[in-house]
């Protein structure tokens with residue numbers, strides 16, 4: 001039984017090595033919240049993976065408020081048989097999936113450490129009839145570039161890496177020519193595009209014109225609430241699956257999208273759907289509907305990416321995921337052990353107990369702006 005004596009929150013600011021541009025703007029730094037949960041003297045860590053307020057309404061500040069005033073008091077006043085009870089515990093708080101996922105991740109970490117079991121091994125128990133792989137391919141994601149020349153320079157910089165997939169961020173005016181330039185440079189590499197909601201319904205013809213460019217998928221061109229336009233686009237595309245990301249904020253939304261035929265791929269981010277338990281449920285729902293999924297990323301440090309790496313080993317993750325090494329994003333990481341990236345572009349699920357990392361407390365404290373301890 002899991003009981004919790006205290007939770008410590010850290011508000012952390014992480015400057016990026018270089019700016020990354022999406023249709024939400026330039027990402028030059030990231031503010032996040034780390035949760036350190038203590039249960040019977042064992043600590044577990046979780047990372048707020050949101051990147052608001054463009055991607056979702058949640059920000060580090062909203063997560064801090066929801067964690068401090070609602071979720072942590074709930075956690076400290078109860079006992080759990082398993083971490084998968086977290087969604088029911090947090091159900092009285094509407095929305096705020098990234099905040100909920102932060103705390104649930106820390107509970108999974110504690111639960112694994114208490115029995116010396118890795119998250120990957122805990123997940124394996126949920127799929128007794130299959131042997132989960134221990135590593136999964138990850139691709140590169142290229143932000144919006146100021147010119148085709150700048151894109152060609154960026155593509156050339158990637159020559160030394162094995163790339164299972166390239167994903168281009170696109171928006172109206174930066175799609176067709178950028179895709180063709182990438183195709184020219186990498187004719188055999190699977191290529192997808194991600195609109196991050198930058199397109200409007202009136203752009204459907206423009207997106208249909210991309211159908212002959214052999215794209216693996218067109219991800220989230222329209223707004224999060226616009227399942228209708230995604231459905232219309234999917235109906236008009238002969239070859240290219242539509243993938244939904246921002247639209248899928250719960251398992252039930254996913255079911256609506258699938259029954260509406262609004263997509264043929266779903267990007268699973270555990271933070272966006274309220275935590276690992278919901279992400280597993282979403283994965284299983286997609287299996288039932290014969291819809292493949294891929295593992296999205298949100299600029300997490302090694303704390304968040306360790307969890308994502310285990311999740312990406314579930315059987316229906318059929319495309320390379322997003323998991324840029326934290327050192328490339330920030331020049332450092334918040335864990336002592338490096339994530340295990342292979343030369344052929346695969347990221348291994350950590351094999352250590354819990355989420356499988358040892359935090360770098362010195363690095364965390366050096367980046368912390370505010371911290372707070374909440375006791376039972």
Ligand code: MG
Nearest residue numbers: 194219220245
């Ligand atoms: Mg996306």
